Amino acid sequence: xxxxxxxxxxxxxxxxxxxxxxxxxxxxxxxxxxxxxxxxxxxxxxxxxxxxxxxxxxxxxxxxxxxxxxxxxxxxxxxxxxxxxxxxxxxxxxxxxxxxxxxxxxxxxxxxxxxxxxxxxxxxxxxxxxxxxxxxxxxxxxxxxxxxxxxxxxxxxxxxxxxxxxxxxxxxxxxxxxxxxxxxxxxxxxxxxxxxxxxxxxxxxxxxxxxxxxxxxxxxxxxxxxxxxxxxxx
Amino acid sequence: xxxxxxxxxxxxxxxxxxxxxxxxxxxxxxxxxxxxxxxxxxxxxxxxxxxxxxxxxxxxxxxxxxxxxxxxxxxxxxxxxxxxxxxxxxxxxxxxxxxxxxxxxxxxxxxxxxxxxxxxxxxxxxxxxxxxxxxxxxxxxxxxxxxxxxxxxxxxxxxxxxxxxxxxxxxxxxxxxxxxxxxxxxxxxxxxxxxxxxxxxxxxxxxxxxxxxxxxxxxxxxxxxxxxxxxxxxxxxxxxxxxxxxxxxxxxxxxxxxxxxxxxxxxxxxxxxxxxxxxxxxxxxxxxxxxxxxxxxxxxxxxxxxxxxxxxxxxxxxxx
Numbered sequence: 001x002x003x004x005x006x007x008x009x010x011x012x013x014x015x016x017x018x019x020x021x022x023x024x025x026x027x028x029x030x031x032x033x034x035x036x037x038x039x040x041x042x043x044x045x046x047x048x049x050x051x052x053x054x055x056x057x058x059x060x061x062x063x064x065x066x067x068x069x070x071x072x073x074x075x076x077x078x079x080x081x082x083x084x085x086x087x088x089x090x091x092x093x094x095x096x097x098x099x100x101x102x103x104x105x106x107x108x109x110x111x112x113x114x115x116x117x118x119x120x121x122x123x124x125x126x127x128x129x130x131x132x133x134x135x136x137x138x139x140x141x142x143x144x145x146x147x148x149x150x151x152x153x154x155x156x157x158x159x160x161x162x163x164x165x166x167x168x169x170x171x172x173x174x175x176x177x178x179x180x181x182x183x184x185x186x187x188x189x190x191x192x193x194x195x196x197x198x199x200x201x202x203x204x205x206x207x208x209x210x211x212x213x214x215x216x217x218x219x220x221x222x223x224x225x226x227x228x229x230x231x232x233x234x
Numbered sequence: 235x236x237x238x239x240x241x242x243x244x245x246x247x248x249x250x251x252x253x254x255x256x257x258x259x260x261x262x263x264x265x266x267x268x269x270x271x272x273x274x275x276x277x278x279x280x281x282x283x284x285x286x287x288x289x290x291x292x293x294x295x296x297x298x299x300x301x302x303x304x305x306x307x308x309x310x311x312x313x314x315x316x317x318x319x320x321x322x323x324x325x326x327x328x329x330x331x332x333x334x335x336x337x338x339x340x341x342x343x344x345x346x347x348x349x350x351x352x353x354x355x356x357x358x359x360x361x362x363x364x365x366x367x368x369x370x371x372x373x374x375x376x377x378x379x380x381x382x383x384x385x386x387x388x389x390x391x392x393x394x395x396x397x398x399x400x401x402x403x404x405x406x407x408x409x410x411x412x413x414x415x416x417x418x419x420x421x422x423x424x425x426x427x428x429x430x431x432x433x434x435x436x437x438x439x440x441x442x443x444x445x446x447x448x449x450x451x452x453x454x455x456x457x458x459x460x461x462x463x464x465x466x467x468x469x470x471x472x473x474x475x476x477x478x479x480x481x482x483x484x485x486x487x488x489x490x491x492x493x494x495x496x497x498x499x500x501x502x503x504x505x506x507x508x509x510x511x512x513x514x515x516x517x518x519x520x521x522x523x524x525x526x527x528x529x530x531x532x533x534x535x536x537x538x539x540x541x542x543x544x545x546x547x548x549x550x551x552x553x554x
Contacts, residue, residue, distance in 0.1 A: 003334030007320075014322040075318040079381070082282040082314075083335040084307040232286045234245070 004085065004093025008067070012101050021063055025105035028055045033112045043120045045113060049130035050201045052109065053194065056138055057170065061162025063102060064145035065155045067094045068224065073153040087228040091221055095146055102138045106131070126203030133200020136213035137193060141166070143220035150227040169193040235260040235419045236281070236389060241290035243276050243443075250276045252443040253290070260388070263415035265430035265451075266423040268440035274423040275315055277440065278393050281421070282312045294389060308336065311387035311418070315394045317378030319366040325377055326362040329353075329384060336385040348384075356380045356410060372403035379410055390414050392422040396429060408433050439543055446543045462505040464512065465491060467528035468519060472499050478522035484509040498527060 012018030032051045037043065068091075071077040080090050113127045144165055149158040173195060176188035189195060196213065199206035236258040243251040251273045258264050266274045279285045281292055283303045292299045292306075299306040319328060329349050338345060353359045356376040361369060366377055375395065382390055392411060396404045411433050414420055424430050430437050431451045439447040439454075447454060462484075468475050472490050479488050484505040491500035505511045512529065519526045 003331060006334065007331050010327075011320065011322055075314070075316055076320060078284060078312075078314045078318065079332070080335070082284050082307060082310065082312045083332075084304040084337060085335055086304065232284070234285075 001085070001089035001093040001096075004080070004090055005097050008094050008097030009100060012097065017062075018101050021059055021101060022105045025055065025059060026108040028052065029106075029108035029112065033109075037112070037116065043116055043122050045109065045122075045127050045130055046201045046203065048109060048112070049134055050198075052106065052134055053137070053197060054170070056106070056134060056141065057166035058163065059105065060102070060138060060141040061145050061148075061159045061166060063098050063105075064142055064149055065159035065162060066149070067098060067146055068150040068228075069152050069155050069158045073155075081228070081232075088225050090228065091146070091150075091224045095142060095221060095224075098142045098146065099139060102142060103135060106134055106138065109134075123203065129200055129203040129205050132205060133197055133209070136200075136210055137197050140193070140213040140216040140220075143217040143224075147220040147224045147227070150224045235262075235295060236421070237291075237293040238277070238281070239291045241277065241280060241292070242288045243273075243280065243285070244288045250443055251280075251287070251290075254440065254443070254445055255290075256438050256445060256448055258419055258421065260419050261415065262436060263411070263420040263422070263434050265434035265437045266421060266440055267427065267430050267437050268423075268425060270425055272425075272440045273443045274425075274440055275393055278312075278391050278421070278423060282310055282391055283307050284312075308385070309388045311382035311384065311390045313378045313382045313390075313392045313395055315397065317375060319374065319377065321365070321367040324363060324365055325353075325358060325369075325380075328366055328377065329362075329380060332381045332384045338385050352380045352383045355383070355413070357406070372399055372406075375399060375403070375407060376410075379407070383414070386417070388418055390418045390420045392420065394423055394425070396424070396426075404429075441543070462507055462509045462511060464503045464515060465500060465530040466503060466515060466519075466526060467495065467498050467500045468524050468526055469498050470522075470524040472501065474522065474524055475499060475501055475519075478518050478524055479503060479515060482511070482514045482518055484511055484514060495527075 029048070029052065032048045036047045036051070037045070071080065081087075110127070110131060113122050113124075116122050145158070145162040148161045148165065152158050152161070169192070172188050173192045176185050176192065179185060179188065196206075196209040199209055238257065239255050241251050241254040242249065254273070254277055266277060268274045276285070280287045281299070283299050283306060286300065294306040294309050297305050323331070326349070329352070330345070333345055333349070338348065350359070353362055356379050358373060358376050358380060361373055361377075366374060369377065379395070382392070395411065396407050399407060408429065411420060411422055422430075422433060435450060437447070437449065437451050437454060438445055476488050479485050485503060486506060487504045489502045489504070491502055494500055503511060503515060516526060
């Protein structure tokens with residue numbers, strides 16, 4: 001797993017992708033920081049984090065789109081799958097590399113909080129709760145998009161499917177208002193990422209939310225491993 | 235070292251392997267020979283653990299690849315048919331990554347010495363700082379060979395290692411394979427008969443998912459003699475040759491071939507299958523005072539063996 005993790009992490013920074021993603025995340029973080037915190041003269045970071053939610057939905061599919069699809073297209077997966085590394089090791093190595101880049105990308109919020117703390121008191125429990133929330137959201141989304149990347153040989157299709165799933169996760173709230181029937185309403189509200197994320201923006205470390213995001217991550221990582229395993233039998 | 239038993243692989247309805255069995259002893263250099271689509275790559279993919287067999291078993295050094303994949307893969311160096319690389323990596327980075335993948339000790343000095351020895355062996359010592367994407371096809375193939383050698387694997391599996399290379403590169407890669415045979419058990423696939431003949435001490439012929447022959451290349455050829463069919467060049471006319479050879483009871487036909495040398499005639503002499511015409515043809519021509527300048531075709535190429543084994547011999551003879 002370590003070998004794959006190291007290679008993937010290096011791949012993000014050997015090519016511009018890692019830098020571009022982090023730069024874009026920092027740009028939007030600081031844009032919101034400027035408009036809400038500096039211009040609004042407040043140390044409350046909750047608005048900044050809730051605005052980042054939609055940015056993350058678009059960043060993650062780009063972060064993960066090539067991870068498994070590109071290996072399959074270029075047949076570099078032959079080296080990995082014939083090496084003494086388990087399929088789980090391959091998936092987890094790639095997953096954690098993407099998670100590290102993601103954490104670097106969202107770390108701009110903490111930098112802003114530290115800078116703010118020099119001039120005004122910052123509500124740290126709220127900032128940490130918010131950061132934890134967006135980190136957990138990212139963990140789950142990366143797992144979902146990694147799985148999508150394992151389904152196709154095309155990075156573009158992986159990214160488009162990732163955007164579609166991200167948008168669905170945003171729209172799923174609206175669907176729960178529209179559908180009739182208690183079962184469907186409950187189902188769609190359970191599936192809602194934004195509803196799960198909401199308590200974190202209030203500075204609450206929401207245990208059910210955390211369990212939800214971690215479970216989604218684990219589930220989709222298992223799906224990705226199964227997809228690789230399935231290829232052996234096709 | 236390698237034991238393959240009753241391998242069957244189905245791709246949906248299609249049965250690519252129909253019960254392949256063979257075993258390979260340590261230090262053997264074995265060629266898998268077959269036409270494109272015969273099942274060579276599928277067999278190799280199963281041997282390396284890239285895909286799983288529908289049924290049957292593969293054991294490497296006594297371990298079943300289905301039950302202990304990591305331990306088996308540790309023993310194998312694999313060069314796939316299409317060697318793919320990460321375009322963003324340099325040769326040294328790539329080989330270092332392969333060391334990590336194969337669990338080679340992280341000790342920098344030991345690893346450096348190991349990689350330096352491999353690079354020197356495959357002739358890429360000068361290329362380690364280059365991006366793999368900028369290398370020529372021949373050098374890329376050598377990088378592929380180098381990654382297969384990482385960790386000194388006991389088994390080397392090379393899938394069509396010389397495809398797409400120019401003649402001098404082919405000779406170099408063949409020499410590398412021969413040299414590797416001194417330290418590892420080697421299985422190399424090819425659809426080029428002369429290649430197997432040049433490299434391997436044993437050939438396994440696969441056709442339509444089955445093993446149809448398994449022997450030393452020379453012995454395989456001995457099994458099928460072709461001295462009943464000779465191409466000869468004689469100083470004389472077609473008519474003179476025909477009348478001289480017509481008296482030999484074993485001769486069935488004497489067909490003219492295109493003339494290649496002024497004042498001579500090339501003919502194809504065919505006798506009954508199994509008959510050895512060489513001495514009779516020589517004496518008959520001598521008696522008629524017709525000098526015999528060349529004799530071709532008595533020795534079989536592996537191609538003849540292959541055509542014979544796959545039952546296409548008849549078709550070829552008809553074509554002649």
